[in-house]
Amino acid sequence: MSQIAIAIVLGCCALGAGVAMIAGIGPGIGEGQAVAKACEAIGRQPEAKSEVTSTMIMGCAIAETTGIYALVIAILLIFVAPGSFAAIVKSF
């Protein structure tokens, strides 16, 4: 019985990790827009290229945060959660 429970826990952890990474869509779209606008800005003002590029990289890094949160949750679900959940199931 506990084996089935552990199997369900493992499967749900993997599913949860996959679902968590749906959050990757947001940063993808956001960073794409930021880069597109930066390209436009550089096309309009080629002399401001270095400043636009560094600002864009900073903006991208900040826009990436939500995606990184999702990634950390997914990594926790894959590498950390199964062990502790299985220990909880075994203790029943």
Add this chain to the structure above:
Amino acid sequence: MKKTFRFKIVDILLILMIILPFVCGMVLRVLTKPASEGISISGAMIFWPNKCDPGSATEFHLSEATVNSWLMIVAITGVALYLTHGIRRGVKCRRTLVAEWIVEKTDALVAQNMGPLFREYSPFVASIMGLSAFSSLSSLVGIFPATSDFSTVFGWALLVFVLITYYKLKGGAWNYIKGYFEPIPFFAPLNVIGEIATPISMSFRHYGNILSGSVISALIASALGGLSRSLLGAIPVVGKIPLLQVGLPAVLSVYFDVFSGCLQAFIFAMLTMLNISGGFPEELFNKRQEKKAERRLKKAGGAN
């Protein structure tokens, strides 16, 4: 100018100081890594004590990330000593120019992003950038990168958080507390969460980027190994060697290790600068200084 014998000996010692930490890291890695079939993704190993529960926060343990960041600190110290060894006024040589370039670039970056008041922060910013870049790039020689352990990066972020709070308090403790109840008192919990989120998001960003790079590299390498085993496994001698693993992981490592590592070091340093100078209430600080000066004047006048 001719190099003396002593100068050369010190030079060689300093170069050894740069190279030896990496060699030490590699040797430690080879000696302590448990033999395993294929490629495994694991966190930092714990060297000391041998048996301990990694989950317990109270117990002190010496992990691979700690040791590796010590090694990187030694290497960076070696680089700094080597570049400044034998510097003299008026004498220009290659290493002087390199050292000057580093100092000038960081000074310009700090002056541009933090303003003239924070000029003395350029050594701090440069050392954070250097430590981050060295730690991330150390995965190129096979060492466990200290930045892919959350504790290392969170330590740096906590340091930055302390600095941010220190500079916010310079505008007066009352103003600092009042800042949480703006624009309306209802926002106080949100503001507190926002304050706590700064170090967490900074450290998660750095850690997540480096860790995701190494996880993706390991996954691709193991997938290519499995593919070559199933495709070429039937061939007698060649089948034993994972031929498909040659090449592609190295190309991907250029992005995931080199580019991402350098970029994250830059971004962490930039965020450090922007957060510290952004939280500093310059007007309030100036007002307070003026008031203090007035009070001092009055006191001096009263004494006379």
